Amino acid sequence: MTADAGTNDPTPTAAGLSGQGTGMPEWLVRIVLALVPILLALIVGAVILLLLGRDPISFYVNIVRRGLISWIGLQETITRCAPLILLGASLIVAFRAGLWNLGIDGQFLLAAVITAALSASMIQSVPAWIVLPVGMVAGFLVGAVWSLIPALLKAYQGVNEIVTTLMMSFLGVSLANVLIKIPFNDPNTTVPQTLTLATDDRLPRLFGTTINIGVVIAVVVILVVHWVMTRTAFGLRLQTVGANPKAALHAGLSVPLLTVVTFGLSAGLAGLAGSVEILGVWGNVRADWNPGYGLAIIPLVFLARFNGIAVIGFTFFFAMLSIGGETASRRADLPNYFVLVLVALILIFMALTEWLSHRRALARRA
Amino acid sequence: MTNSLPAATAETGANAPIVVVDGVTKRFPGVVANDDVSLSIYPGEVQALLGENGAGKSTLIAMLSGMLQPDAGAIRVRDQATAISSPRRALELGIGTVYQHPTLVPTLTVLENLMLGAPWHQRMNRAATRRRLGEISEMLGISLPEDATLGDLSLGQQQQVEIVKALWRGEQVLILDEATAMLTPKGVEDLGQVMGRLRDAGIAILFITHKLNEAVRFGDRVTVLKLGRKVGELTPDQLAALGEDQAITRIVDLMFGTASPEGAGGDADRNNSRLIDGPVVLSADELVAAAGPGEPAVSGVAFQVRAGEVFGIAGVDGNGQKQLAEALAGQRRIVGGSLSLKSEPISGLSVVQRQRAGLRYVTDDRLGEGTVGTFQVGLNLLLKRIGDEPFWRNGTIRKREVERHARTLIDRHDVRTPGPQTPIGRLSGGNIQKALLARELDNAPIAVIYNKPTYGLDANNIQFARRAIREQADQGVATVLISTDLDEILELSDRIGVMLQGRMVGIVDNDRDAQRRVGELMIGVGAAA
Numbered sequence A: 001m002t003a004d005a006g007t008n009d010p011t012p013t014a015a016g017l018s019g020q021g022t023g024m025p026e027w028l029v030r031i032v033l034a035l036v037p038i039l040l041a042l043i044v045g046a047v048i049l050l051l052l053g054r055d056p057i058s059f060y061v062n063i064v065r066r067g068l069i070s071w072i073g074l075q076e077t078i079t080r081c082a083p084l085i086l087l088g089a090s091l092i093v094a095f096r097a098g099l100w101n102l103g104i105d106g107q108f109l110l111a112a113v114i115t116a117a118l119s120a121s122m123i124q125s126v127p128a129w130i131v132l133p134v135g136m137v138a139g140f141l142v143g144a145v146w147s148l149i150p151a152l153l154k155a156y157q158g159v160n161e162i163v164t165t166l167m168m169s170f171l172g173v174s175l176a177n178v179l180i181k182i183p184f185n186d187p188n189t190t191v192p193q194t195l196t197l198a199t200d201d202r203l204p205r206l207f208g209t210t211i212n213i214g215v216v217i218a219v220v221v222i223l224v225v226h227w228v229m230t231r232t233a234f235g236l237r238l239q240t241v242g243a244n245p246k247a248a249l250h251a252g253l254s255v256p257l258l259t260v261v262t263f264g265l266s267a268g269l270a271g272l273a274g275s276v277e278i279l280g281v282w283g284n285v286r287a288d289w290n291p292g293y294g295l296a297i298i299p300l301v302f303l304a305r306f307n308g309i310a311v312i313g314f315t316f317f318f319a320m321l322s323i324g325g326e327t328a329s330r331r332a333d334l335p336n337y338f339v340l341v342l343v344a345l346i347l348i349f350m351a352l353t354e355w356l357s358h359r360r361a362l363a364r365r366a
Numbered sequence B: 001m002t003n004s005l006p007a008a009t010a011e012t013g014a015n016a017p018i019v020v021v022d023g024v025t026k027r028f029p030g031v032v033a034n035d036d037v038s039l040s041i042y043p044g045e046v047q048a049l050l051g052e053n054g055a056g057k058s059t060l061i062a063m064l065s066g067m068l069q070p071d072a073g074a075i076r077v078r079d080q081a082t083a084i085s086s087p088r089r090a091l092e093l094g095i096g097t098v099y100q101h102p103t104l105v106p107t108l109t110v111l112e113n114l115m116l117g118a119p120w121h122q123r124m125n126r127a128a129t130r131r132r133l134g135e136i137s138e139m140l141g142i143s144l145p146e147d148a149t150l151g152d153l154s155l156g157q158q159q160q161v162e163i164v165k166a167l168w169r170g171e172q173v174l175i176l177d178e179a180t181a182m183l184t185p186k187g188v189e190d191l192g193q194v195m196g197r198l199r200d201a202g203i204a205i206l207f208i209t210h211k212l213n214e215a216v217r218f219g220d221r222v223t224v225l226k227l228g229r230k231v232g233e234l235t236p237d238q239l240a241a242l243g244e245d246q247a248i249t250r251i252v253d254l255m256f257g258t259a260s261p262e263g264a265g266g267d268a269d270r271n272n273s274r275l276i277d278g279p280v281v282l283s284a285d286e287l288v289a290a291a292g293p294g295e296p297a298v299s300g301v302a303f304q305v306r307a308g309e310v311f312g313i314a315g316v317d318g319n320g321q322k323q324l325a326e327a328l329a330g331q332r333r334i335v336g337g338s339l340s341l342k343s344e345p346i347s348g349l350s351v352v353q354r355q356r357a358g359l360r361y362v363t364d365d366r367l368g369e370g371t372v373g374t375f376q377v378g379l380n381l382l383l384k385r386i387g388d389e390p391f392w393r394n395g396t397i398r399k400r401e402v403e404r405h406a407r408t409l410i411d412r413h414d415v416r417t418p419g420p421q422t423p424i425g426r427l428s429g430g431n432i433q434k435a436l437l438a439r440e441l442d443n444a445p446i447a448v449i450y451n452k453p454t455y456g457l458d459a460n461n462i463q464f465a466r467r468a469i470r471e472q473a474d475q476g477v478a479t480v481l482i483s484t485d486l487d488e489i490l491e492l493s494d495r496i497g498v499m500l501q502g503r504m505v506g507i508v509d510n511d512r513d514a515q516r517r518v519g520e521l522m523i524g525v526g527a528a529a
Helices: A026-051 A056-069 A071-096 A104-122 A128-146 A149-157 A160-180 A214-231 A233-243 A245-250 A256-281 A293-303 A309-331 A338-365 B057-065 B089-091 B110-115 B126-140 B157-164 B183-199 B213-219 B234-243 B242-258 B319-331 B351-358 B367-370 B399-412 B429-440 B459-474 B486-494 B514-520
Strands: B019-030 B031-041 B045-050 B071-077 B093-100 B172-179 B205-210 B222-227 B229-234 B279-288 B301-306 B310-314 B334-341 B361-363 B448-453 B478-482 B495-500 B502-509
Touching: A056 A071, A056 B057, A071 A104, A071 A214, A071 A256, A071 A293, A071 A309, A104 A128, A104 A160, A104 A256, A104 A293, A104 B319, A104 B478, A128 A149, A128 A256, A149 A160, A149 A256, A149 A293, A214 A233, A233 A245, A233 A256, A233 B279, A233 B351, A245 B110, A245 B367, A256 B222, A293 A309, A293 A338, A293 B222, A309 A338, A309 B459, B019 B057, B019 B459, B031 B071, B045 B183, B045 B213, B045 B486, B057 B172, B057 B205, B089 B486, B110 B126, B110 B157, B157 B172, B157 B183, B157 B448, B172 B183, B172 B229, B183 B205, B183 B213, B205 B234, B213 B242, B222 B234, B229 B234, B229 B242, B229 B459, B234 B242, B242 B502, B242 B514, B279 B319, B279 B351, B279 B478, B301 B478, B301 B502, B310 B486, B310 B514, B319 B334, B319 B361, B319 B448, B319 B478, B351 B361, B361 B429, B367 B429, B399 B429, B399 B502, B448 B459, B459 B478, B478 B486, B486 B514, B495 B514, B502 B514
Parallel strands: B031 B229, B045 B205, B045 B222, B093 B172, B172 B205, B310 B478, B310 B495, B361 B448, B448 B478
Antiparallel strands: B019 B031, B019 B071, B222 B229, B279 B301, B279 B334, B495 B502
């Protein structure tokens, strides 16, 4: 993790409106700061590949060819972006308000299971154009409800939400498993899984591609979230709570209420991500399915400095890396997990860059 | 450790100081915490360092114990100019510190806690530790249950363990930071005896407190800090000559005013009390405020402020002034009594409702709660009006309106900022305070509560702020001025109420006799008026 959990304040750089820079424009500085760790990670990754006796150039080329250039791969990459972007939107809401919602994996999975079960049983009697939105709303609500305990504990008792959301996430994943295996189990399959929503009833696809409209929903949602957080009074209130809770109290904001609302929105969006993934791609949830996107997306949101538009870019890069990486690893006769080495390197260099720019800021102030 | 030969110094007293703080200055963003502070710490002497919260005591200790480095000035130990670069270095120099907050592990035993300081590669030596503990206990005249779990001990005993630890390696200087804050009266008594024995053993003790009577009782020498500056020192000879009562009077003078050296007689013609016959605007009656654990409980506070009147609230810091201010502003629940603004009861209203009704609160915690440091100046100027027209329309910000509003206030209050979009945390303390005043005094205030409005500011900004307060009052604003700076209260107020232990123990007109009466009320001597 980049920011230390001890301070419990994930909003070191959240500014009000547009920042004012010196010399280089602020946005350019930010882009450079974001790209440098990726570049360094690729270089060090290449060194590791060389040490392993693999050809780094062809490895990277394979990633790009499979994840970006090939038509099938590009479609997969874009499809993969949908849940990631929605989870990013979820985290932006929480982080900008100074809250660590680390329970998005549980919220995601629980919402996915309930959406799958609900939509697959509803579809027998109700048309798809009703089932799909209902499924998404249900997913949003399931996620929101699952955050209620941490939210109330944080708002009224000051209980550290990092601990409670992680615990609830664990419980959520377990409960999802129970739901799949007992009440929602499809009796016609050997592997435990929910009933399946037929391909034709899932989210419509774009112009004869395999990309469903989930990604469009995701992009719209994150742009709205970005706008709400940076341009509206509501977003400013959340940011005030995040940046200085005492000032929020001083200004007469209801910090407990805003805390609960923040949790509801953040967890709801995580739930929506689960719904969109099920309604768009899978149609059901198998008992062994838990993609664990949540912990992968947290660093990307930090890398993007809570900027919704930047999250879209980083998410696309990450999706390409994971889709293309599968093929590239196989070709290089490396385990699939090698992509995770690259991700880890990005994180390490990201932390280093963050530390250095922090040092620079301190030096400039002195 | 050996004392170097005493160099010829101009200090009074026979022995040479072991630690000399020479003109030390330490700045933090917006505040000068220590401003050219000098003092000497002598072996075999208890020096009481007295000052209110925010006087700069903690900063000074942090520099002596190696946690902070001075920006200017020097610290000399045994006549050697030394950088106390780290807490470890402080210990090497023989300076042991007992901090205000416990630094021991409550789940370990006394003995285990004392063995924690050893290097990691050494085997723990119980026998030697026991022996050393015995030696120090004997010197202190105490006995500690060595194998008891620390958390089971009384706070006084836990503190004794802290003292033992601070003297573990034969430290010759002991710094006690607010050591009596959490002790029972009996514990304070015991601590006094321990300090006496240490003094007799030749240890130099710096005893930090904000309690006047403790300083006089335990201190052989009393040094007074006020707003980061050393305002006076009573040497052992002076203390002996004055006697306890007179010493207290002298120290009250040092802490709370009489900036003019000629004393109270110098401004005998001063009579700030003006005849104010405007309508009563703000009225509190038997007010009781909710209090958390460890906070002074505000109760039974009653006062009235008329339009155009400045009502000063004096008192030693920490006697419920902040809690009262928060209760008036709506940040703290009022659980009894009544509060009204223009005859309308407001004790049930929220912060925002009171703000809209014209009641304003200028907090003393400028960066902590008054502003959001990372937000730009323009937004901070609207922090209490988020979502209001015309700056937001349908909940969406209108940057042009925000910026125009910011520019108006920045001009009107002379806030020195690169621009309305600069994060307010980058401004100096004086300019942050100007921005705060600008925000609270904007948009037709009826009654304004100022809490320590000039704390930590330089002379220019102090004058600026005081003028702004006075001008507002002249325009008919009912003004409540809470300050621990008696000069300020006397300069601005028409009437003065005094807070002591959460109660308003008296209200006096600001006439020529006010200073003496207020001073007495502050330390609980005068009868309620």
